Amino acid sequence: MLTKNHVKLITSLSQKKFRVQHQLFVVEGVKGVQEFLNSTFELYQLFSIEAIFEADTILVSEMELQKISSLKTPNTALALFKIPKQNEIKGSGLTLALDDVRDPGNLGTIIRLCDWFGINNLVCTKSTVDCYNSKVVQATMGSLARVDIQYVDLEAYIKAYPHDVFGTFMDGESIYSESLPDEGVIVMGNEANGVSESMEKLVTKKLSIPRFGNLQTTESLNVATATAIVLSEFKRK
Structure with a gap:
């Protein structure tokens, strides 16, 4: 279930200082979330109004998704991913x-x-x-x-x-x-x-x-x- 701590954390990530502090960022929408799930980015938490992902999901209502979304019309799913460490810049190309x-x-x-x-x-x-x-x-x-x-x-x-x-x-x-x-x-x-x-x-x-x-x-x-x-x-x- 969605808790007050979830809401507090997710809404705080709209500010850079909290993204840096927690080393987390927000991805919204089924397509965007799936792109990151298929990548090397590490999932922290996933919230969705439907059980449509293979990853562990916290099911929420549409009203609860509205509370944590930055979009006027929330899009089914929202996930928190860990910010990766910077790699060395590749020298070619x-x-x-x-x-x-x-x-x-x-x-x-x-x-x-x-x-x-x-x-x-x-x-x-x-x-x-x-x-x-x-x-x-x-x-x-x-x-x-x-x-x-x-x-x-x-x-x-x-x-x-x-x-x-x-x-x-x-x-x-x-x-x-x-x-x-x-x-x-x-x-x-x-x-x-x-x-x-x-x-x-x-x-x-x-x-x-x-x-x-x-x-x-x-x-x-x-x-x-x-x-x-x-x-x-x-x-x-």
Whole structure:
């Protein structure tokens, strides 16, 4: 049965400090829960209005699920999984780096894009939104279970990186005319300010996504949209 302690714990995990304290995060929805059950993530507790999972389940009513859900319309199941320890960053292939991305929806979409395009390494500045934020987890649609995410001192990581570092800028070379490698770091910047000045100094190749509109007045693309275009071009080449 659902207890007051369950409710207190689950609702506290909406805040990062309690996720860090308990080393737990929340996954909602049958599909999302099943994705994590099929992964290497370790289940802590599972709550559902139906006995539809092979894992141990605490059965709850729809009203009880409403109490612990962060969604307006709760989706059958909610689970707590343990936050894994960070792995060492793998050295080969393409790595995506996020420089202070703050919007949970953007990060969730970018994680899905990494999963789609086979980018296994996603490194983030420590000021980037927490990937275990419930809105991020929801937006990843299960892809969080398959992408290795690291929060690092990004400047130190880039300085030690031995291959090309790419970044997107308005004054960069058109990504459609560049010969793009299958090894390197791609830096994507903050929603409002783009790639930071300190990180820009470490970028070895500046790229741009050309505007084709007649008026040429749009200032920038959404960072998740830009990431989709950039990853698509790197993989296409």
